[in-house]
Amino acid sequence: MDKNMETMNFTDKVKQIYLQNGVNSDSKYRLDARNYIENNNLPTAKHENWKYINLAILNKYNFEINNKYSLPDGFLADNYIVKDIESYNIFIINGIINYELSNIPRDIILNYIDNNANIGSIDDDRQTYFSQLNTAIFLNGIFIEINKNIHLDKPIHIIHILDCSENESFINTRRIFKYGANSEATIIESFFKFGENKVLYNSVAEIFIEENSNCHHIKIQQDKKIDFLIDFVQANQQKYSNYVNFTFTDAGKFVRNNLNSKLNDENIETHFLGVFIGDNNNLIDNHTFVDHANPNCFSNENYRGILFDSSTGIFNGKILVRPDAQKTNAYQSNKNILASKDATINTKPELEIYADDVKCSHGATSGALDKSSLFYLRARGIDEKRAESLLMNAFVAEVIEELKNQQVKDYLFKITRNKLNEDMHFIVDDDIVNINNI
């Protein structure tokens, strides 16, 4: 460890240590990002995109860049495989693919990402400090291409293992997913920490969805041990494509998701779905952006949050309709339940619209559980606590119901239910919301 590290703040560590971490790339994109990082500091709450957030907490830790890919002692791959979902599993350890543990479908191309990978689909004004930092310094990543005309029979499950068993780790991972024309596949990503040290995971995904293809992208952030998780997803859609993103977040200390989609042609569909459940004094922040750059497209966004204890939820969803994007239909909804007197929600749904022949709407709510619904359930003999649980589960189930794959849905019902049971200190029957169990 650098001797001076103890006294440096995060920005200094970035400029003086992390940036020196040996990326040799002649990619202009990466050099620009490096230049950006050299000239900018860790954002403060004064920055509109980091309002309500105190990143200074990162100054406290002496993270070291971690690229260690050998399997740590005591690692059991089986612990991370979701048995309820038939899937292809790909393990990436600190951003590096582990082929031995993975089973890879035919009809896809899987590869590491090298220094000069073809990246750079993120518009400048969408970038964040962390996406720039990732671009400047990432060493590892995963590249997946679904060949054209392929409908993959099972989801691909990418399991991110954050191995911080040896030191306080800073891990930067890049992903590129390419969907060839007329292809269809589900990619599930989950994130797990291995080891006891603090970890900061800063990952970026660029997704290219070609004409008439279908990308279902499920992000499951359920490992509470992860300290700081910052993820950035940029989807780039071509005509007649459909991108569905579902993000479930059960916080670590701090989770920030940026999710963008750029609608590069006509007749595109985009669905952003999300459920976040906060507890302790954790913070979950979802920033989403739908860029309607072309006419005749449709976007739908539905995010729901439940906040327990003294947790904080942040939602910032923006719909941009550019001047030529006539006949755009764009909908956005963010509903929240504060389940504790110390919880906070800050929500900001935004519409920025420059075309007139559009139908756009957004709504946001915060409140407790509906009293008349509670009374109705109680008047039918259902105990108060169970009635509350029923309503909370139903609240998140409405978002999960929008997904297609039944195994994935069932799994999400299960983990959200378990999470709610834990936070409400109440166990409900397994089939409380899933009607298929009767």
Next chain:
Amino acid sequence: MSLLKITNLKANINDKEILHGLDLEVNQGEIHAIMGPNGSGKSTLASVLTGREDYEVTDGKVDFLNKNLLEMSPEDRAKEGLFLAFQYPVEIPGVSNANFLKAAVNEKRKYQGLDPIDAIDFLKMMREKAKLIEIDPSFFSRSVNQGFSGGEKKRNEIFQMAMLEPKLAILDETDSGLDIDALRIVSNGVNQLKTKDNAFIIITHYQRLLNYIVPDFVHVLSNGKIIKSGGKELALELEEKGYDWVKDGTI
């Protein structure tokens, strides 16, 4: 045997007294109709009996099966066998009718010391009762009352009643807004569910429903009190002469 005994019941909402000392006794095997003009306290009575929070009981006593009803939580009242068919059933998005009812049935069984009902038996039971109320099984998987028409909501209330087999059911203006077909279905349901052991209180504004469900007693509620009681012929008389007739009669 006496199911419900209300003695001198007084109740407030927002510090305003609505029930001014109401008395009523309902025995097993009886059907009581409570009629009265708007604002007479009919729905307040239903709310107080089922334990809605906003209502404050200031005086009086309510015994249900010889237990103090007013001390019980809303859910315990339900588990004891008290059922309210709501005037305005709420919509509960995301909770399917099937799961909701399964939870309710099992809570009641647990209260009675019985094992939870088997999923297959439950489904069978739902199918049977659905036939009774003439509803399509496709509705089991729909969210409770969500997107239902007024008539469908009322039918769903009666369906729930059929599933929960209460000892005393209160129908709060279940007939309001129903067309003649729906009225017939709802009444059929009630008549088939009636036994010598249970009882019904039918709160209504109109005599029409009582052509289908024949009451043993008719009470006139006015200004928070029962001012006249009689047999089923009282309803017809009311229909003909209006409520002022009874009111005047008492002065």
Next chain:
Amino acid sequence: MSQEIKEKDDEILEQLTNSEYKYGFFSDIEQEFAPKGLNEEVIRFISLKKNEPEFMLKWRLKAFNFWNKMKEPKWSKVKFPQIDYQDSYYYAAPVQKNKPNSIDEVDPEILEIYNKLGIPLNEQKRLQGVAVDAVLDSVSVATTFKDVLAKEGIIFCPISEAVQTHPELVEQYLGSVVPFTDNYFAALNSAVFSDGSFVYIPKGVRSPMELSTYFRINAASAGQFERTLIIADERSYVSYLEGCTAPQRDQHQLHAAVVELIAHKNAEIKYSTVQNWYPGDKEGKGGVYNFVTKRGLCEGDNSKISWTQVETGSAITWKYPSCVLKGDNSIGEFYSVAMTNHYQQADTGTKMTHLGKNTKSRIVSKGISAGLSDNSYRGLVKVTKKADNARNFSQCDSLLLGNKCGAHTFPYLEIQNQSATVEHEATTSKISEDIIFYLNQRGISTEDAVALIVNGYAKEVLNQLPMEFAVEAQKLLAISLEGSVG
């Protein structure tokens, strides 16, 4: 849409674009000015002119020093060239030979200005049931119905007069809701404001008539910095109206006002604005920069403050009439119609800060964008930890007329109390061609149809206005809107 109809629509749109700003005249009256520019000397000059007590001068200087250290805010969506704050007059007043003791003694040339604006000040022609304080550039020139109000114990006078006659009230309340540290323009206003209206409604009094201030910028290169202070004591009620116009000039004029409202226990203040400052011409030349801070404090339990605004004027509007709901059960309301055309920019909305228990707020915002304009709603609903059972409902709709304008919605909801119920809804759309066709088929011309639809769209807000204003507001909307179908 057929080519023919399209051309007709364009023609109607064109007509509209050319509709004249009818308050654009300029009156050549004798005026006196403070030296151009802004420094301590100018502030001392203003304070001396107004014969102010020491506390006022001190306060102004503190505000000025604070302002000097601040930077112009950049967070809103409006764009404008750097304002040279030294290239403006901070005090302009019509020269009146002697201070008038009654309206009859007011300079006839000044009365003529107000006649032209449709606000007769002389006794015979006064508006029925409305007391008017007329502010021309920096000073109040006349206040009507003063004596009638005095009988009820109501104080309604220029704030410069209140500083003399009721210094204790001014000292107690001035800056208590909007401190000079609040923002850049509030600091500037605190340093240089020269007049405005002052209202005090005593305990238990319902004002027998509407109170109104009519603001007029006349002088060239003069900023207008008026200050309004309204105090409603316990159990009182007042409805207050504000109207504004300015002459048509090529240069931009700066208007940076501050309005403070205080409602004590069980009191209610209703504040209505029809803002029709000169918006600039169709090339975006000239027009008023309207940077205004308006805030009401529901100080006492069960108090209520309601803002209603119809914004059709100004090149730039930067304005967020807000409510601080401190008293338990207090209520805040914001009803707004903001219409922009040509190169106009509006960034307007409200802040509702819930501090007390059982506080309620309601926001209804209707934006209408046409031409090349940009229209943003920006709002904050904040529910603090102690504000149990707070409720808010917000509805923010945008209507786009034409495809070269923008409509934006930036609501912030910050909720720290679990018993709070907060709901925000927003929609953006254009006028449906089906509806236009339907009305056409019933024999209504396209331009009338649009006016009809827009009026319907804005109705919820217009209904909140007092009668006298509602009619004017409807006319204003009609002038700005007729037939602008995209």
